[in-house]
Amino acid sequence: MNPDERETAERSRTHAEASRRLEEACDFAGAAREALLAGDARRAARMAALGGDEATAREAIARIVERLPREIALASASDLASRGFSKYAGALYVQLGEHAEAASAFVAAGEVMLAAENFERAGQPAEAARALEGALRQRPEDAAPRLALGALLARHGRTEGAIKALQQIGASAPERAAALPLLARCFEEVGLAEAARETRAEMARLGVHAEPPAKEAPGGSDLKNERRGGGVVLFGRYETTREIASSAHARLVEAIDRISGERVAVKIFSGLVEGAGRDALQRFEREARALERLRHPNVVPLHQYVPEGPAMVLAFMRGGSLADKMREGPVAPARAVEIACLLLSALGEAHRLGILHRDVKPANVLFDDAGTAMLSDFGAAHLGDLSSTATAGAIGTYAYMSPEQRLGRPAGITSDLYAVGAVLYELLTGEAAEPTRGRFHRGAPSETNPELGAEHDAAVAALLADEPDRRPEDAFQARRALSALRWPEALPRRWVTPNPSERPAAPREGERLGPPLALGDGRDMASLRHDAWLDREVLVIPMDEASLARARAFARTGSPALPTVLRVDRAAGEIWVAPPLGKALADAPRAIDPAAIERLRQALATLAAVGGAHGYIDAQHVYWFDGEIELAWPRKPAPPDAAERDLAAIEALTRGAPLSR
Known part of the structure; x- marks a missing residue:
C-alpha cells in the first residue's frame, strides 16, 4: 500500500469511527454524513433515513446506484424497506428501475402519488388506479389524487371514468384549473360538445387558456419493468420478445423465462378499476383459479400466477388458434372431429371439477408445436357445484352460445357441449351453426361433403339440439358418439365461405360497431352492440x-x-x-x-x-x-x-x- 492509499484508508477509518460515535449520540444526520465520507453509502442511507436528512439520503442513494453491484444495491433497498424506511427504499428502487417494488414501498410509506406513478411505469395501471382510489376513500376531499386518477384513466382509454373523476374536483380546489383542459378534451372525445363548451367557458373565466398536450403514461406507453440487454424483463424473470395481442383489459406478450429458458406467453391484466374494469379483473382472476385447478393435456397450462401484475404465465402455443386455421380454408372431417373430441376431453375434466367454460369458440382453441388442440381463455368460466346450473345471464360469444344462454338463462354442462357442436359444424361446413328444431337452418354437413351421411348429421345435430336435455348427457358421452363413426379424411369438395370467426361477423375494416359478444342479462338486446375499437359492449x-x-x-x-x-x-x-x-x-x-x-x-x-x-x-x-x-x-x-x-x-x-x- 503506497502512502496515498494508507492516508485514504486512515481517513476512511476515522470517518467510520466518527459515524459510529454520532449514531450513539443519536445524531443520525451527522452519522450519515460521516458514513458518506467513509465511503459507506449503505450505512449513510440508513442513518439519513433515520435522521430524516433528505439531502444526504439522496446523495447516498445516488452513490449506491453508481458504485455498488446491482445485487448489493437491491439488498440495500430491501434492508431499508424492512427497517420501515419505505419512502427511501422506494426512491432507491426507482433509481434501480424496479418500479413495481418502488410502488409497493411508496404504498407502505403513504406516498400514494409516487406509488401510482411507479405502478404505471411497471405496466400495472390497475394497481395505480386502486392506489389512487384507496386514497380518495380515506380523504374524498383531496383533489390531487382525483386529478391523477382522471389523467391515468384518460391515458388508458377510460374516457368516461376520467370524466367522472375530473368532474368531482371542486371549483375551489387548486387542481381545478389543471383538470379543466383534460375534462374538456374528454367531453369532446365522447361527443358531449355542449359539456365541452361549458368547460371551456369556465376555463376562460378562470384565465386557463393554454391546454397542455396529452401526457403520456410515465416512462412511455410500453410496458415498463426492467431492461437488461434484450426486451423488458417482467417480474424479474420473463424477458419479452414481442407483443402478441392486446385488448381493453389485457395484453399478451411473448417472453423467454430467464430461469428455464422456455418460451412463454405472459397475459397481463391492464383493465382499470373504474367501470367495467372491475368486472374484467374478476374474469381475469376467475380464469387463473380455473387454470390452477384444471391440469389436463388439452388445456393450455398455467405456469405461474403473478398477483402483483396481476398476470398469468402460460405455455406458449406456437401453432396459433383454430380461428386462424379456419380462415386458411377447410379441414378434413376426420381432423375436425379429432379437434372436437380433444375439446370434449378437456371439458369432461373441467366439468368433473365443477368448471363450466361458457365461451368455447375457435379463437379459444390453440395448438402446440405438435398440432395438439388445447382449450384456453377460462375468463368466462363458472366455478362451483355443477349439480345445479350456473348463474343466469348471457355470457359468451353469440355465434357459439347455446339457445338457453342467448336468452339469459342459466348455463349447464350441455351448454358447453352445444358450443363444441357449433365449432364442429363450422369446421365441417364453413358456415355458422343455426339449427332450427331438429333440422339444420343452412344445411346439413352431408350437403357440403357427400362422403358424410345421415349418421354424421345426426351426431352433430345432437350436440346442437335446442333443448339442453336433448343433447348428450356429458362430454364423455358426446365424445364416444363422435368417435364411434368413421369420418372422411378427404377435404370437402365445397366450402361455403372462408371462416371469419366470431360470428356474427365482426365489423369490416374501418367499422367500429358489430353484434354483441356478451349479452349481459338480455334486457338490452335491442340496443346492445360491440365496440370493436375498445373491445367492450355499448x-x-x-x-x-x-x-x-x-x-x-x-x-x-x-x-x-x-x-x-x-x-x-x-x-x-x-x-x-x-x-x-x-x-x-x-x-x-x-x-x-x-x-x-x-x-x-x-x-x-x-x-x-x-x-x-x-x-x-x-x-x-x-x-x-x-x-x-x-x-x-x-x-x-x-x-x-x-x-x-x-x-x-x-x-x-x-x-x-x-x-x-
Whole structure:
C-alpha cells in the first residue's frame, strides 16, 4: 500500500469511527454524513433515513446506484424497506428501475402519488388506479389524487371514468384549473360538445387558456419493468420478445423465462378499476383459479400466477388458434372431429371439477408445436357445484352460445357441449351453426361433403339440439358418439365461405360497431352492440331531442350510480351508453342497505338539479354490482312525472318497501 492509499484508508477509518460515535449520540444526520465520507453509502442511507436528512439520503442513494453491484444495491433497498424506511427504499428502487417494488414501498410509506406513478411505469395501471382510489376513500376531499386518477384513466382509454373523476374536483380546489383542459378534451372525445363548451367557458373565466398536450403514461406507453440487454424483463424473470395481442383489459406478450429458458406467453391484466374494469379483473382472476385447478393435456397450462401484475404465465402455443386455421380454408372431417373430441376431453375434466367454460369458440382453441388442440381463455368460466346450473345471464360469444344462454338463462354442462357442436359444424361446413328444431337452418354437413351421411348429421345435430336435455348427457358421452363413426379424411369438395370467426361477423375494416359478444342479462338486446375499437359492449340509443336532453343530464352528474354516457354522435344520430354491470334486483332480490340508498338519493338529486330524471327506479333497472347500486339506462321514454317517480321510489326504499317489478 503506497502512502496515498494508507492516508485514504486512515481517513476512511476515522470517518467510520466518527459515524459510529454520532449514531450513539443519536445524531443520525451527522452519522450519515460521516458514513458518506467513509465511503459507506449503505450505512449513510440508513442513518439519513433515520435522521430524516433528505439531502444526504439522496446523495447516498445516488452513490449506491453508481458504485455498488446491482445485487448489493437491491439488498440495500430491501434492508431499508424492512427497517420501515419505505419512502427511501422506494426512491432507491426507482433509481434501480424496479418500479413495481418502488410502488409497493411508496404504498407502505403513504406516498400514494409516487406509488401510482411507479405502478404505471411497471405496466400495472390497475394497481395505480386502486392506489389512487384507496386514497380518495380515506380523504374524498383531496383533489390531487382525483386529478391523477382522471389523467391515468384518460391515458388508458377510460374516457368516461376520467370524466367522472375530473368532474368531482371542486371549483375551489387548486387542481381545478389543471383538470379543466383534460375534462374538456374528454367531453369532446365522447361527443358531449355542449359539456365541452361549458368547460371551456369556465376555463376562460378562470384565465386557463393554454391546454397542455396529452401526457403520456410515465416512462412511455410500453410496458415498463426492467431492461437488461434484450426486451423488458417482467417480474424479474420473463424477458419479452414481442407483443402478441392486446385488448381493453389485457395484453399478451411473448417472453423467454430467464430461469428455464422456455418460451412463454405472459397475459397481463391492464383493465382499470373504474367501470367495467372491475368486472374484467374478476374474469381475469376467475380464469387463473380455473387454470390452477384444471391440469389436463388439452388445456393450455398455467405456469405461474403473478398477483402483483396481476398476470398469468402460460405455455406458449406456437401453432396459433383454430380461428386462424379456419380462415386458411377447410379441414378434413376426420381432423375436425379429432379437434372436437380433444375439446370434449378437456371439458369432461373441467366439468368433473365443477368448471363450466361458457365461451368455447375457435379463437379459444390453440395448438402446440405438435398440432395438439388445447382449450384456453377460462375468463368466462363458472366455478362451483355443477349439480345445479350456473348463474343466469348471457355470457359468451353469440355465434357459439347455446339457445338457453342467448336468452339469459342459466348455463349447464350441455351448454358447453352445444358450443363444441357449433365449432364442429363450422369446421365441417364453413358456415355458422343455426339449427332450427331438429333440422339444420343452412344445411346439413352431408350437403357440403357427400362422403358424410345421415349418421354424421345426426351426431352433430345432437350436440346442437335446442333443448339442453336433448343433447348428450356429458362430454364423455358426446365424445364416444363422435368417435364411434368413421369420418372422411378427404377435404370437402365445397366450402361455403372462408371462416371469419366470431360470428356474427365482426365489423369490416374501418367499422367500429358489430353484434354483441356478451349479452349481459338480455334486457338490452335491442340496443346492445360491440365496440370493436375498445373491445367492450355499448348500448346504442337513437338520438332525438328527448334522448339527447336525457343524455346531457346524465353526463353532467358524473355519479357512479347512474348510467355512463360514453359518446354522442350527431352525424350518426346515436348516443352510446355503458350497459349495466352485475345483476338486476328482479333476478337476484336483496335488501339494500341505508348507505347505498343514500348514495342513490344523492345521485338522483344531482340529476334533478341539472334538469334530468330517470323515471324507472324499479327491480328491472336497479342493479347490484361489486357492493354498489347501479341504474340501467331507462328502457322507455321518460314519463312526464319522472322526477316525482324517482323521489317516490327512494322514499319507498327508505321505508323498506320492495321495488316494483
